[in-house]
Amino acid sequence: xxxxxxxxxxxxxxxxxxxxxxxxxxxxxxxxxxxxxxxxxxxxxxxxxxxxxxxxxxxxxxxxxxxxxxxxxxxxxxxxxxxxxxxxxxxxxxxxxxxxxxxxxxxxxxxxxxxxxxxxxxxxxxxxxxxxxxxxxxxxxxxxxxxxxxxxxxxxxxxxxxxxxxxxxxxxxxxxxxxxxxxxxxxxxxxxxxxxxxxxxxxxxxxxxxxxxxxxxxxxxxxxxxxxxxxxxxxxxxxxxxxxxxxxxxxxxxxxxxxxxxxxxxxxxxxxxxxxxxxxxxxxxxxxxxxxxxxxxxxxxxxx
Amino acid sequence: xxxxxxxxxxxxxxxxxxxxxxxxxxxxxxxxxxxxxxxxxxxxxxxxxxxxxxxxxxxxxxxxxxxxxxxxxxxxxxxxxxxxxxxxxxxxxxxxxxxxxxxxxxxxxxxxxxxxxxxxxxxxxxxxxxxxxxxxxxxxxxxxxxxxxxxxxxxxxxxxxxxxxxxxxxxxxxxxxxxxxxxxxxxxxxxxxxxxxxxxxxxxxxxxxxxxxxxxxxxxxxxxxxxxxxxxxxxxxxxxxxxxxxxxxxxxxxxxx
Numbered sequence: 001x002x003x004x005x006x007x008x009x010x011x012x013x014x015x016x017x018x019x020x021x022x023x024x025x026x027x028x029x030x031x032x033x034x035x036x037x038x039x040x041x042x043x044x045x046x047x048x049x050x051x052x053x054x055x056x057x058x059x060x061x062x063x064x065x066x067x068x069x070x071x072x073x074x075x076x077x078x079x080x081x082x083x084x085x086x087x088x089x090x091x092x093x094x095x096x097x098x099x100x101x102x103x104x105x106x107x108x109x110x111x112x113x114x115x116x117x118x119x120x121x122x123x124x125x126x127x128x129x130x131x132x133x134x135x136x137x138x139x140x141x142x143x144x145x146x147x148x149x150x151x152x153x154x155x156x157x158x159x160x161x162x163x164x165x166x167x168x169x170x171x172x173x174x175x176x177x178x179x180x181x182x183x184x185x186x187x188x189x190x191x192x193x194x195x196x197x198x199x200x201x202x203x204x205x206x207x208x209x210x211x212x213x214x215x216x217x218x219x220x221x222x223x224x225x226x227x228x229x230x231x232x233x234x235x236x237x238x239x240x241x242x243x244x245x246x247x248x249x250x251x252x253x254x255x256x257x258x259x260x261x262x263x264x265x266x267x268x269x270x271x272x273x274x275x276x277x278x279x280x281x282x283x284x285x286x287x288x289x290x291x292x293x294x295x296x297x298x299x300x301x302x303x304x
Numbered sequence: 305x306x307x308x309x310x311x312x313x314x315x316x317x318x319x320x321x322x323x324x325x326x327x328x329x330x331x332x333x334x335x336x337x338x339x340x341x342x343x344x345x346x347x348x349x350x351x352x353x354x355x356x357x358x359x360x361x362x363x364x365x366x367x368x369x370x371x372x373x374x375x376x377x378x379x380x381x382x383x384x385x386x387x388x389x390x391x392x393x394x395x396x397x398x399x400x401x402x403x404x405x406x407x408x409x410x411x412x413x414x415x416x417x418x419x420x421x422x423x424x425x426x427x428x429x430x431x432x433x434x435x436x437x438x439x440x441x442x443x444x445x446x447x448x449x450x451x452x453x454x455x456x457x458x459x460x461x462x463x464x465x466x467x468x469x470x471x472x473x474x475x476x477x478x479x480x481x482x483x484x485x486x487x488x489x490x491x492x493x494x495x496x497x498x499x500x501x502x503x504x505x506x507x508x509x510x511x512x513x514x515x516x517x518x519x520x521x522x523x524x525x526x527x528x529x530x531x532x533x534x535x536x537x538x539x540x541x542x543x544x545x546x547x548x549x550x551x552x553x554x555x556x557x558x559x560x561x
Contacts, residue, residue, distance in 0.1 A: 008311040008321050008376060018311055020321070020376055040541060043349045045375050047541050048342075048478030052376065075323055075353060077308060168460060216464060248462040250541060252478045255471050 005059060007103070012095040018075040019044060019068030019096065021103045022059040024276060031274045032132050033106035034058050035096050036067040037089075037113040037120045039250070043074030047250040050114075054261055061265060062276030064104040068096055070120060086123045093124035093131075108132040110272065112264070113139075115249065125205060126196040133206035133271060135264055138249060141211065141219045142190045144227040150220050194229045201236050206271040209241040210263055212256075214249030240267060306361045309353075309368075312403075315395040319378035322369030322396065323353075324403050325360035334365040334406035335557055336397050336428065338413035338421040341374050341384060342479040343540045347532070348414050350543045351550060355412070358554050365404030369396045371420075382480040386488035390424040397428035408432075410557050415439055415534055416489075422497055422518075433501040434556050436549065437534065440515065442492030449476040452535055459537060477540055496521030502556050504549055506531040526552055 005023045010016075024031070036051045038044065044067045045052055055065035069076035070092045079088065093111065100106050110133040111121035118139035125134045155161040187193070200207060211219050225241045226234035233239060242263060247256040269277040309323040337352050339345050356366035371389045373379035397409050411430035413421035418438025425433060439445045453476055458466040475481055496517045503515050506528035515525055531546035533539065 006321075006376075006378070008313060010308065010311050015308065018323075041350075041543055042346055042541055045346065045349075047346065049374070049381055053381075074349065075309065075311070164460070213464065214462070246463070246465070246467075250478075252456065252462065252540065253467065253471055254475050254478075254480050 006056075009099060009103070011099045012076075012079070013091065014077075014079040014081075016071060016077040016079050017068060017092060017095055019066050019099070020055075021099065022055050022065040022067075023104065024059045024062045024064060024274075026062065026276060027105055028062045028274045028276060029105050030272075031062050031064065031106065032108045032110050032272050033064045033066065033097075033100040033104055034110045034112055034268075035093065035100065036065065037093075037111065037117040038068075038070050038073045039114040039117045041073065041116075044069045047114075048252060048257070050251060050257060053257065054112075054264065057261055057265065058268070060276070061269065061280060062274030063110075063268065063272075064100065064106055066096055066100055068092075089120045089123050090128055093120075093128055097128075097130050110135060110268070113137065122193070122196065125200055131205060133208070134200070135208045135210065135267070137210050137260070137264075138212050138215055139209055140187060140193045141209075141215070141224065142187065142193075142228050143218060144224055146227045147218075147220055147224050190228065194233065197229060197233055197239075201233065201238055205238065207239045208264070208267045208271070209239070210260065210267075211241070211243045212249050212251065212260075213243070213245045213247045219243075306357050309356065309360075312399070314369075314399045315392065317378070319372055320369055320392055320395065321376035322367055322399070323356070324400070325356040325366040325368075326404065327360050327363050327365050329363065331363060331365040331404045331406045332408060333363075333557070334367070334400045334404045334409045335359050336393065336400050336409055336411055336421075336430070337366060337368045338393055338396075338411060338417040338424070339368070339370060339375065340413070340415040340417040341371065341389075342381075343477045344415050344417075344534060345370075345375060346541060347534075347539075347544045348417075351414075351546060355550055355553055358550065359557060362554065362558055364410075364557055365400065365406055367396055367400040367403070369399075380480075382482045382485075384482070384485050386420075386423075386485065386492070389420050390427060393420060393424035394427045394429075397430070408561060410434060412436075412553065412557070413438065416445075419492060419494065422494055422501075423492075425497060425499060430499060431561050432499055432557075433497055434504065434553055435501065435518075436504045436553070437507055438494070438503065438518075439492070440494035440518065442489045445492075446486065446490045448535055452477060452537055456537055461538060477535070477537075494518060497523065500524075500561070502526060504528050504552055504556075506546060506549055508533070526556075528552060 008020045051067040055067050058065050071088050072078050112135040113121040114137035118136040121134050125131050251257040251260050307326050307328050309325045312322050359366045370377040371392045373384035408431045410432045411421035412434045414436040418435035457472045501523040503525045508530045528549045532544040
């Protein structure tokens with residue numbers, strides 16, 4: 001990493017936000033800027049430095065990036081405005097876009113977030129202009145009838161499941177510090193989210209939903225996406241949905257993060273190609289399959 | 305009311321990223337907040353920010369920063385290096401002196417941040433140390449991290465099926481680890497500090513609270529309410545909240561040397 005390609009900024013309508021802008025070595029006017037939003041309450045570095053690693057990889061592929069702290073998160077302060085959290089997120093994203101316009105040649109932007117970050121990205125992408133796409137890592141997904149059937153029916157007849165269930169319960173009850181992973185988010189109504197996703201697609205946004213294997217209590221089959229949001233959305237050509245089975249929610253292991261990075265990169269390169277990305281793909285062809293083809297080949301069944 | 309912190313890049317090739325908390329008036333004392341590494345860095349970010357803000361409000365300039373290979377600073381995580389961390393602390397202390405004009409710099413650090421502050425105390429010219437549950441025995445710490453990594457591999461709350469050993473090798477709790485860093489950490493044994501030192505002890509009751517050799521050399525120990533299990537597999541991303549410890553750290557640094 002060339003440290004001279006990253007600059008930390010204080011910015012925003014009240015100069016209350018903090019973020020790091022990363023520039024590719026070579027400018028590419030067509031490349032969108034990638035804005036990475038906070039995961040849960042973790043500051044802009046991301047869980048296990050995920051946001052740092054990812055933004056630097058994206059810089060190498062020609063994408064300018066901003067990893068930022070939303071109002072009151074990480075190193076960012078409050079804006080002293082009376083507004084809802086949703087409106088605050090939207091205003092923060094507008095400030096981020098303004099910073100990126102000033103610091104880079106970007107005219108369009110991709111929002112990227114994991115968990116709460118995906119929810120923040122959804123909130124902003126629902127209303128804000130200038131956004132060309134969104135990467136939702138464990139974004140909104142709702143349990144469906146299909147989920148419940150797939151989840152509970154096999155368990156009824158498996159002794160192993162019952163013993164595993166009981167072991168987990170005993171462990172949770174006896175280990176004072178162990179607690180089930182809970183993401184504590186309050187979801188808006190499913191119909192609202194479905195309508196907002198539909199509206200994003202009508203406005204021409206490219207959407208990528210990438211789900212980890214760590215939300216098995218919420219999402220257990222690719223078909224669930226279509227059950228949740230309807231076929232028109234699930235089959236929309238501007239929307240792609242994939243699952244990274246076996247990983248946990250925050251990609252704790254290095255190999256899991258690597259898988260996630262490759263999927264995000266492949267989607268970006270396919271949806272928003274860059275000169276540097278094309279060159280990297282050409283170079284990679286001599287050694288292995290290019291990232292986009294590699295991911296497409298391993299793509300799980302979409303929710304159709 | 306405190307001034308907003310100033311994001312800065314400093315050191316060779318401006319590779320280090322930090323936030324400087326100015327006092328708004330001439331400061332005679334500064335505090336260098338040496339961060340821990342890996343998941344503990346993530347968990348203490350908020351309390352370091354709170355501490356720096358409160359210190360600045362009381363006239364003590366503060367600098368928070370990330371070592372090369374950690375946080376926002378340049379370098380890959382696997383490039384984290386003990387000697388480079390010590391050099392970064394010295395660089396950051398010089399940056400703090402230059403920006404604030406302070407004559408005295410107090411070193412603060414939690415967990416490995418405390419160990420690094422202690423190891424760099426002479427090089428950085430610290431006048432005092434305030435250490436929060438510092439790691440004094442590197443080999444025991446490495447053994448604990450190895451055990452936790454193996455527990456993570458088979459943890460049903462993280463993975464539906466146990467992961468293969470090669471998938472968890474060469475990393476601790478989400479962060480890749482070089483053989484060099486591992487060896488450096490394993491070799492770490494704290495020596496006595498030759499400057500006034502305070503240890504804020506928030507370890508659980510069943511932990512070892514002897515703090516040798518610092519305590520035997522005269523370090524003051526201040527027991528604190530148990531704040532958090534530092535190495536807890538199910539709290540890898542949970543912020544550590546410790547209001548009483550925050551107050552104690554501020555009070556200790558406000559006292560004249």
